[in-house]
Amino acid sequence: MASHLESLVRVHGAVPATIGVLHGVARVGFEPEELIELISSAGKPETKKLSRRDLGYICGLGIAGRKLNGGTTVAGTMFLAHLAGIKVFATGGLGGVHRGGENSMDISADLTELGRTPVAVISSGCKSFLDIPRTLEYLETQGVGVCTFADGRESKIDFPAFWTRDSGILSPLIIKDEKEAAAIIYAQSALQLSSGMLFANAIAAEDSIDKAEMDNIIVQAIHDAGRARASGSDITPFVLGSIRKLTEGRSLPANKALVEANVIRGTKVAVELARIEISREDRTDRHFTTNKPSKKPSFVSQPFINTSPEAVPSSVTSDSPANDCPNVIVAGSLAIDLSCDFTPWSDSTTTGTPQAHTSNPATITQSLGGVGQNLATAMHYLGCPVRLCSAIAHDVAGSTALEMLVKRGLQTCGITTVGQGTRTAQYVAVNDTEKELVLAMADMSILEHENIDFDTVWKSHLDSCKPKWLVVDANWNPVTLKKWITTGKSLGAKVAFEPVSAAKSTRIFAPPFGYEADLATIPNHLIDLAAPNEIELLSMYSGAKTAGLLDRQDWWQVINAMGMSSSGSRDKLVSITNSTLVDQGVPQQSIQLLPFIPCLLTKLGAQGVLLTQLLRPGDDRLTSPKSSRYILSRSHSGSEIVGGVYMRLFPSAEAVPGSQIVSVNGVGDTFLGILIAGLAKEDPKNLMHLIDIAQKGSVMSLKSKDAVSSEIAGLRSII
Numbered sequence: 001m002a003s004h005l006e007s008l009v010r011v012h013g014a015v016p017a018t019i020g021v022l023h024g025v026a027r028v029g030f031e032p033e034e035l036i037e038l039i040s041s042a043g044k045p046e047t048k049k050l051s052r053r054d055l056g057y058i059c060g061l062g063i064a065g066r067k068l069n070g071g072t073t074v075a076g077t078m079f080l081a082h083l084a085g086i087k088v089f090a091t092g093g094l095g096g097v098h099r100g101g102e103n104s105m106d107i108s109a110d111l112t113e114l115g116r117t118p119v120a121v122i123s124s125g126c127k128s129f130l131d132i133p134r135t136l137e138y139l140e141t142q143g144v145g146v147c148t149f150a151d152g153r154e155s156k157i158d159f160p161a162f163w164t165r166d167s168g169i170l171s172p173l174i175i176k177d178e179k180e181a182a183a184i185i186y187a188q189s190a191l192q193l194s195s196g197m198l199f200a201n202a203i204a205a206e207d208s209i210d211k212a213e214m215d216n217i218i219v220q221a222i223h224d225a226g227r228a229r230a231s232g233s234d235i236t237p238f239v240l241g242s243i244r245k246l247t248e249g250r251s252l253p254a255n256k257a258l259v260e261a262n263v264i265r266g267t268k269v270a271v272e273l274a275r276i277e278i279s280r281e282d283r284t285d286r287h288f289t290t291n292k293p294s295k296k297p298s299f300v301s302q303p304f305i306n307t308s309p310e311a312v313p314s315s316v317t318s319d320s321p322a323n324d325c326p327n328v329i330v331a332g333s334l335a336i337d338l339s340c341d342f343t344p345w346s347d348s349t350t351t352g353t354p355q356a357h358t359s360n361p362a363t364i365t366q367s368l369g370g371v372g373q374n375l376a377t378a379m380h381y382l383g384c385p386v387r388l389c390s391a392i393a394h395d396v397a398g399s400t401a402l403e404m405l406v407k408r409g410l411q412t413c414g415i416t417t418v419g420q421g422t423r424t425a426q427y428v429a430v431n432d433t434e435k436e437l438v439l440a441m442a443d444m445s446i447l448e449h450e451n452i453d454f455d456t457v458w459k460s461h462l463d464s465c466k467p468k469w470l471v472v473d474a475n476w477n478p479v480t481l482k483k484w485i486t487t488g489k490s491l492g493a494k495v496a497f498e499p500v501s502a503a504k505s506t507r508i509f510a511p512p513f514g515y516e517a518d519l520a521t522i523p524n525h526l527i528d529l530a531a532p533n534e535i536e537l538l539s540m541y542s543g544a545k546t547a548g549l550l551d552r553q554d555w556w557q558v559i560n561a562m563g564m565s566s567s568g569s570r571d572k573l574v575s576i577t578n579s580t581l582v583d584q585g586v587p588q589q590s591i592q593l594l595p596f597i598p599c600l601l602t603k604l605g606a607q608g609v610l611l612t613q614l615l616r617p618g619d620d621r622l623t624s625p626k627s628s629r630y631i632l633s634r635s636h637s638g639s640e641i642v643g644g645v646y647m648r649l650f651p652s653a654e655a656v657p658g659s660q661i662v663s664v665n666g667v668g669d670t671f672l673g674i675l676i677a678g679l680a681k682e683d684p685k686n687l688m689h690l691i692d693i694a695q696k697g698s699v700m701s702l703k704s705k706d707a708v709s710s711e712i713a714g715l716r717s718i719i
Contacts, residue, residue: 001256002039003032003453005263007460010413012267014274019080021050021070024062028084031394032418041069050076051109074121075113078196082117087185087273089121090266092259093162094198096126096135098235099222106235107138114196115142120185122266124258125160125167125200129218129239132161132169139198140172145188147173147181148200149265160202163254164211171200178265182272201265207257209250217246325465326385326411327680331458331484332372332473332498333444334390334405334415335425336397337665337707339365342432352433362430367706368404369427371473371500374666374707378673378697380410381713384680387465389414389458391446397424416457422446435662447475454483462487469680471496471672474504482512485526496529496676497597498669499536506543521554521595522614523641529599531672534586537602541589550592558595561642562614563635572632577610577649586610587647591632594645601675601691603668608651609691617643648688653695656702666707671698674712678719685719693719 006016019028022038030038041047050058050070058068072080074091081089095108114121125148126135136159139146148157148171157174161167175181181199188197202208221242230238244251340362342354354360368377376388388410392398394417401424405412425446430439462470470488472481472495485508488495499505508527513519519526532540544550565572573582581587581604590600590612598614621627622634622644634644674694678684693715700709 001259002035003456004460005259007456007458008260008263009267010416011460011464012264013271013411013413014267015413017081017084017086019072019077021048021055021058021062021068021072023067023069024059025067026055026059026080028080028086038069038071042071044069047071049073052076052079052113053109055079073108074110074123075108078110078113078117078119078121081119087118087120087189088266088270089119090259090262091121091123092255092262094121094123094126094135095236096130096132097138099129099131101131101134111135111138111142111144114139114144114198116194117196118189118194120181120188120197120199120269122181122199122201122262122269124162124203124262126162127236127240128161128163128167128214129222129243132159132167136169136172143193143195144198145173145184145195146171146198146200147175147184148202149181150174150176151202158202160200161211161214162258163203163209163251164214165202165205165208166211168211175199178268178272181269182276185269185273186276199265199269201258201262203254203258204261207254207261209247209254214247217243220246325467326387327467328379328384328386328469328471328676329389329414329461329465329467329488329493330372330376330379330386330471330473331389331476332375332471333370333425333447333475333500334368334373334388334392334401335370335427335444336401337367337369338426338428339367340428340430341365341435342430342438344433353438354430354432365705366400368401368408369665369707370425371475371498371669372471373405374669375471375473375498375673375676376410377408377708378670378712379677379680380408381708381710382674382677382716382719383713384677386677387411387414387461387467389461391416391418391422391449391452393418393422393424393446395424397426414458414461416452418446418449418452422449429665444475447480448477450477450479452480454480454487458484459487462491462493466491467493469494469496469676471498471676473498474500474507476507478507478510478512481507489526494528494679495526496531496672497527498672499530499532499540502535502539505532505536505539509540509543509547509549519549519596521552521558522598525596525598527597529601530593530597531601531603531668531675533603533605533668534584537586537589537593537600541593544593544596549596555595558614558642559592561635561637561639562591562594562645563633563637563642564591564645565633569632573647576630576632576647578607581607581610581649587612591645591647599687601672603671606652606655608649609671609695611646611648611650611687611691613646613687615643615646616641619643619646621646650688650691650695652699653692654699656699660703662703662705663707664702667698667701670701670708670712671695673708674698674715674719681719690719 009016017028018030020038022034046068048068048070051073052075058070074094095110098106101107148159150157157171158166159169159171221239224242225235225238343361343363344350372388372390376386379386392401402412423443425444428441429437432438470493472484485495573587577587590602594614600612602610615622630646630648632645632647635642671694674697675690678690697712697715700711
């Protein structure tokens with residue numbers, strides 16, 4: 001549940017922060033393994049329930065050698081969140097005044113904490129078995145503003161009662177949406193009020209339990225608690241357990257639903273608050289006559305949200321809020337690239353190549369790298385809403401990569417931090433004086449780890465955004481690669497595959513892929529488009545052949561439906577491409593992969609790009625005179641799926657002299673990124689037009705020191 005809630009926060013544009021005490025140390029931030037350890041310790045004697053009063057006790061015992069664990073209450077979480085500069089906190093329900101509290105004085109410390117700690121709490125009101133009128137009265141005495149989200153309701157609106165939408169008690173204040181909540185939090189801070197705010201978020205109607213039924217259950221549960229002589233901090237757990245039994249477990253799914261809803265709402269409030277703070281950062285605000293609050297550390301103004309009782313920030317967000325759900329999700333590598341250019345001393349007699357087994361003078365530059373990052377950056381420059389999903393480690397390289405993404409303006413909510421034993425991906429290139437590669441070292445192992453749970457960390461991004469396109473690079477381990485592709489396809493996304501390298505390109509044709517049920521032919525194909533270079537294409541073809549995929553009956557059915565000439569088609573292939581490519585087998589290999597990948601764009605360097613595409617019946621190109629020379633075959637089988645094969649060699653946009661080539665890194669990624677940015681538009685231009693534009697952008701990157709040239713932004717108006 002904890003990891004799931006964190007994923008919900010990331011998907012909606014903020015950074016989750018889980019708070020608790022582990023081994024006697026108060027933590028605002030856990031490694032995944034530590035979070036599992038804390039949650040697994042729940043219910044054990046060494047794990048305590050911690051309010052504000054208990055924090056000094058448990059941390060002091062930790063110093064003395066007794067290292068206990070603890071989950072924090074609303075009060076304990078608010079206190080620690082405030083120390084960390086976190087302003088928004090989502091939870092299930094608030095503590096309050098217990099029934100009979102006027103005699104027992106049993107009042108939750110959550111209420112007094114709200115009166116003295118400036119943190120906004122989003123909850124489904126307070127627990128239904130509490131004295132709600134006296135709880136609201138106590139909060140008023142403490143100077144705590146209490147607002148309920150209207151959710152489209154008008155007139156009089158009740159303060160919610162946890163499992164039920166209505167309590168029979170009118171809410172003191174009403175707000176429309178997250179934007180209003182964020183503005184109130186901002187004003188509260190600008191006025192330097194030291195109290196917190198309570199924003200009540202009623203459980204959804206479909207998840208709510210009938211009020212009359214719940215009222216009767218609560219009466220019985222409180223009666224049972226009295227008979228059992230439960231008192232103090234034992235009352236709430238006892239009553240909750242009794243309610244679970246009396247509802248026959250129905251309170252649990254309701255509880256889960258309301259917590260998820262509160263986390264999502266809290267995240268949206270945090271993002272809106274970040275927008276307001278950033279927009280007003282350097283403005284003298286006419287709404288307030290008080291002095292402007294002192295400048296906080298930079299992370300305070302970013303959209304952090306605490307999701308106690310399972311809570312934690314392990315990364316830094318963008319200094320501007322994440323965009324709404326994007327058209328494209330890119331799942332791939334994020335790396336730090338180091339380029340070491342040999343620069344011998346002016347009086348040196350050495351050659352232009354660095355010497356082995358010794359230190360060499362060099363100019364070393366650092367940049368963002370990784371295929372996935374390059375693809376996302378290209379789309380971002382063209383104004384395409386895109387989210388990069390990748391992984392970094394808890395190391396200097398990871399922090400650097402995240403900061404560079406922020407400066408570039410890319411979303412970071414899809415970047416997860418992997419625990420111990422991993423390293424952020426890095427690539428080191430050693431070049432000679434002509435900037436030709438002499439030696440390279442790469443560490444891309446982080447995406448190879450199979451201990452990252454796809455369903456917990458990344459699936460929610462696809463579920464929530466339902467992107468038009470999912471672009472996946474082959475750096476993932478085969479199991480995760482399959483999950484990305486199959487999940488994206490099941491949600492209706494078109495899937496583009498970037499093979500990365502000859503060795504990794506075959507992963508889509510090997511276990512856990514490669515079986516008929518997993519890697520079906522059209523129209524049930526998993527991959528809509530792939531962009532290999534000629535070496536990767538050969539590797540993909542060989543991999544499919546070795547796996548026996550080119551002997552399957554469904555493959556033969558598609559091949560036969562293409563209507564290829566039985567007397568051979570070499571002459572036709574040569575006329576469309578050239579004899580060199582045909583002798584190398586490039587067009588033949590791409591044709592044989594079409595049943596699995598109906599659109600292949602083979603990058604051929606200076607020779608351009610070869611488009612090989614399976615056309616559906618009725619495609620305009622089958623009857624267009626302008627396209628006739630590129631129609632390799634037409635289907636005559638009456639197939640409802642296959643209309644023919646379109647093949648076209650697009651020459652390079654420009655013959656670039658060697659003296660103008662700065663770097664070939666990222667050229668192919670620029671091409672695919674521009675292409676997908678165009679295809680993801682609401683009304684995309686035709687593929688042939690986009691290929692020409694993508695090739696122009698590739699030339700810009702070829703002449704740039706950056707893997708993806710920022711100059712491609714100039715192509716935005718024509719894609």
